[in-house]
Amino acid sequence: MEELVVWLLAAYGCSSLLVTLANRWISRMAVRADQSCVHYRLLLGNSEQVLEYAVRRLHARSYWSGTPIRISYVDYGSTDDTCGITAVLKRAGCLCADEEEEVADAPAVIVDLRHTDEWERVI
Structure with missing residues (x-):
């Protein structure tokens, strides 16, 4: 059971990191499009x-x-x-x-x- 919780927390951390990186990439592309x-x-x-x-x-x-x-x-x-x-x-x-x-x-x-x-x- 403890192992499942650790894996779930790791998956949540990785997914939140990916979402943050995707948001930064999208905002950077929007700035470049405006140049x-x-x-x-x-x-x-x-x-x-x-x-x-x-x-x-x-x-x-x-x-x-x-x-x-x-x-x-x-x-x-x-x-x-x-x-x-x-x-x-x-x-x-x-x-x-x-x-x-x-x-x-x-x-x-x-x-x-x-x-x-x-x-x-x-x-």
Whole structure:
């Protein structure tokens, strides 16, 4: 009989812990849903050397700050492998083309990767 009471108390404790954790998780998700998304617009032009690094760095900054981001791009006639890299990043869900944007007139942070000597100051 005593063993049954111990098991019941342990089950009650575990269930109350799970309910508390679930409530915290739900409230944290609600706070994140209310945050506005920061939109970055990358200007590309033969930017294969810096594109992936810039996207990964923006995602890392977003992860550590807890701010959701959206990254779109505009390609200005790249002749190198920039188009291939953007296709891979689009499939991975890291980028979206500017034409696919729901609100194209929304304010965005412009990151010009066409001039590779200037982009480190922006990111």
